[in-house]
Amino acid sequence: MTSMKFANVLLETNPRSVSYPSLYVKANQPVTPAKEDGVWVLFDKGLYDFTTYFNSLSVMKLRQYTTATAFSLHLELRGAACTVRQTMGDTFAAHSIPVPGTEHAVKASQEWQTLDLPLQINDEMVIVGFEIATEGQVELRNSYYELELSDEPTDVELVLSTTTFKKESFIENNINLVRTHIVESNDDIAKHFHMYVMDNGRTLDVQTLSSERITVVPNDNVGGAGGFTRGMITAMEQKPKATHILLMDDDVAVSPESIKRTYNLLRILSPEHRSAMISGAMLNYEIGEDQWEDTGFMTKEGTFAPCKPGLRLTQFEDIVFNELFRVPSFMQDQRYAAWWYCCIPISVIEKNGLPLPFFVRCDDAEYGWRCNTEFITMNSLCVWHMSFHERYNAAVERYQTTRNTMIAQAVTGFAPDSDFMEELHRNIRLELKKFGYDNAELCLDAFEDFLKGPRFIARPGQAEESFMAANRHKEQLVGFQELQQQASQDPELAGFDLEQIDRQLIDGDKPRSIPQRLSDYVTDNGQRVIKTRGAGYAVIPLLGWVYPAGVIRGKNKLVVIDWYNRKGAIRTKDAARYAQIKQRYQRDLKYYKQNIDRLRAEYRAARPELTSVEYWKHYLKMD
Numbered sequence: 001m002t003s004m005k006f007a008n009v010l011l012e013t014n015p016r017s018v019s020y021p022s023l024y025v026k027a028n029q030p031v032t033p034a035k036e037d038g039v040w041v042l043f044d045k046g047l048y049d050f051t052t053y054f055n056s057l058s059v060m061k062l063r064q065y066t067t068a069t070a071f072s073l074h075l076e077l078r079g080a081a082c083t084v085r086q087t088m089g090d091t092f093a094a095h096s097i098p099v100p101g102t103e104h105a106v107k108a109s110q111e112w113q114t115l116d117l118p119l120q121i122n123d124e125m126v127i128v129g130f131e132i133a134t135e136g137q138v139e140l141r142n143s144y145y146e147l148e149l150s151d152e153p154t155d156v157e158l159v160l161s162t163t164t165f166k167k168e169s170f171i172e173n174n175i176n177l178v179r180t181h182i183v184e185s186n187d188d189i190a191k192h193f194h195m196y197v198m199d200n201g202r203t204l205d206v207q208t209l210s211s212e213r214i215t216v217v218p219n220d221n222v223g224g225a226g227g228f229t230r231g232m233i234t235a236m237e238q239k240p241k242a243t244h245i246l247l248m249d250d251d252v253a254v255s256p257e258s259i260k261r262t263y264n265l266l267r268i269l270s271p272e273h274r275s276a277m278i279s280g281a282m283l284n285y286e287i288g289e290d291q292w293e294d295t296g297f298m299t300k301e302g303t304f305a306p307c308k309p310g311l312r313l314t315q316f317e318d319i320v321f322n323e324l325f326r327v328p329s330f331m332q333d334q335r336y337a338a339w340w341y342c343c344i345p346i347s348v349i350e351k352n353g354l355p356l357p358f359f360v361r362c363d364d365a366e367y368g369w370r371c372n373t374e375f376i377t378m379n380s381l382c383v384w385h386m387s388f389h390e391r392y393n394a395a396v397e398r399y400q401t402t403r404n405t406m407i408a409q410a411v412t413g414f415a416p417d418s419d420f421m422e423e424l425h426r427n428i429r430l431e432l433k434k435f436g437y438d439n440a441e442l443c444l445d446a447f448e449d450f451l452k453g454p455r456f457i458a459r460p461g462q463a464e465e466s467f468m469a470a471n472r473h474k475e476q477l478v479g480f481q482e483l484q485q486q487a488s489q490d491p492e493l494a495g496f497d498l499e500q501i502d503r504q505l506i507d508g509d510k511p512r513s514i515p516q517r518l519s520d521y522v523t524d525n526g527q528r529v530i531k532t533r534g535a536g537y538a539v540i541p542l543l544g545w546v547y548p549a550g551v552i553r554g555k556n557k558l559v560v561i562d563w564y565n566r567k568g569a570i571r572t573k574d575a576a577r578y579a580q581i582k583q584r585y586q587r588d589l590k591y592y593k594q595n596i597d598r599l600r601a602e603y604r605a606a607r608p609e610l611t612s613v614e615y616w617k618h619y620l621k622m623d
Helices: 015-019 059-065 168-183 223-237 256-268 316-324 346-352 363-371 394-412 420-433 437-451 454-458 462-473 480-488 514-523 575-610 613-619
Strands: 002-008 031-033 039-042 046-049 068-079 082-089 104-106 109-118 127-134 138-149 158-164 193-199 214-218 244-248 277-279 281-284 290-293 296-298 304-306 341-345 382-385 537-541 557-562 567-572
Touching: 002 256, 059 068, 059 127, 059 316, 068 082, 068 127, 082 109, 082 316, 104 109, 127 138, 127 316, 158 168, 158 223, 158 256, 168 193, 168 214, 168 256, 193 223, 223 244, 223 346, 223 363, 223 462, 223 613, 244 256, 244 346, 256 277, 256 341, 296 363, 341 346, 341 363, 346 363, 363 394, 394 420, 394 437, 394 454, 394 462, 394 575, 420 437, 420 575, 437 462, 437 575, 454 462, 454 575, 480 567
Parallel strands: 158 193, 158 244, 193 214, 281 382, 537 557
Antiparallel strands: 002 138, 031 039, 039 138, 046 127, 068 109, 068 138, 082 104, 082 127, 244 341, 277 341, 281 290, 296 304, 557 567
8 A cells, every 4th residue: 555645735826816716715814825935824713614626635536537545634734723624525515514523623833733634535525625713823834635545656757748829928937837836846746747838939938948847849830730749749759758748728827736636646547547638627717717618529510519517616516516527428429628738648649640730720629539538527627728709710710610620520530420511501601691701701711621632731831821821811800999990981880989889789689570580591681582781780799609680680781899809890791792602602512512422531541641650740840
């Protein structure tokens, strides 16, 4: 029998911990850092509950996935008298529940006192934690959960790979966190860890940021897919060879403790779970207590969706639900783990090949589906990620997503229950109804590039060229000042005043009668069958998936607003352009129906090459 420190009691100072302290500890008094490094102050008499997202222990999952057989808590305390008590949460717990008979009284002392408490565990417990009831100010340091194991921990060599493109502030902060809290720590991970930063923008100071266990690699702009693939190849070829690679986005904030716990978890997985991917959750960068996704799946309609409902991780019942959630069968066969935080065994990569050369979008979803491994998720394994609605880009959503999902399904059979042709049809029609002709044409650009077959996507440099072209061809937004100037010169936009615009107006809609709905369906908002010029204007959101049908009907002008980035554009109904796009779409559909069987065979045949190390080394100019 051996033991291992698994998880530190985590208290840290950053924008998330300051704004959402209940992610760490719930208390009726402040918890603040002391002047002494690594010491935290429970400020005054009160109750401090550590049964939280970051500081509870996921005993149900640890018993399911690992060789852990017993659990204990190590605390180091100094100050006023206090009582420490174990807590737990079961299936229906709405708040932490004290475990009877686990109270430990600690006398007042100005000297550090050590408490090692065995934790009582039963089959009903989903998570366990602890609370401290103090009679006055108490200091806390060097506290952690320890596990007893039935087997010795396995050897793990962990690579953290991140790909960045001109996001210096994010990536430099994460490099510094990794250096300070992982590489320079006394934890076991420090001796078995390397971070590779694939700098697709070539804007980072290589000499300053690189060190013995952190390497910045200037790279061509090959997108996330190319950067992460280079990380995989580097991890496989480094000495000593990596056993696992942790892929992490650049525009995220991360707690180094999440990485440490991932490493510890890898070391104690039981044999039947060692091929699993460990998938970290995506928390909202702006609203740090909200979880947006913790593994996702492809819907039958052909869209990306989170498996779990949105959760608020400062709420105890949501922390428990997060651990208990069982993925429904209709999601299971379409499931993936996104690469904002995903740890993959190198053996899985060697078995299933490398990703497809997509540049961005769908590379992670296809790869997770293709490898068909078990996915392990756990409270506290996460990043805070910039939300997608705040960085909507038609070049990504209308070109990259359309093309790549079709290619993925043709090459590997990805998401067999999803109808990407129906999604294409829906998106084109939605853009046309909203006079988004540029973006509708992006959908067709994507479709036509799919129809070119695998030789098109296989050429080195093509992925970047296509993405840059999509960015040029998408609807171009202007700043609010220029938008107001354009509106002031348009008689049909008389009275438009940005100072009178607010989110209520932008995001609003109004109901339609059944005859109105029928008319809109038949005429695509007055652009076919019965063509009408329309009159007046409406203000709508930029987001492509939004359909404010009642607001836009009967209008000749639409002002689209990206309120978060303070940009917008003016759209004008154009029945002639609508007809040209529809004709182009019908021509493409005819070609698709005549050639799809041949295309699918060609894509399937290209899989071994496109996912091989040899191909990717040439693609990345590594040979």
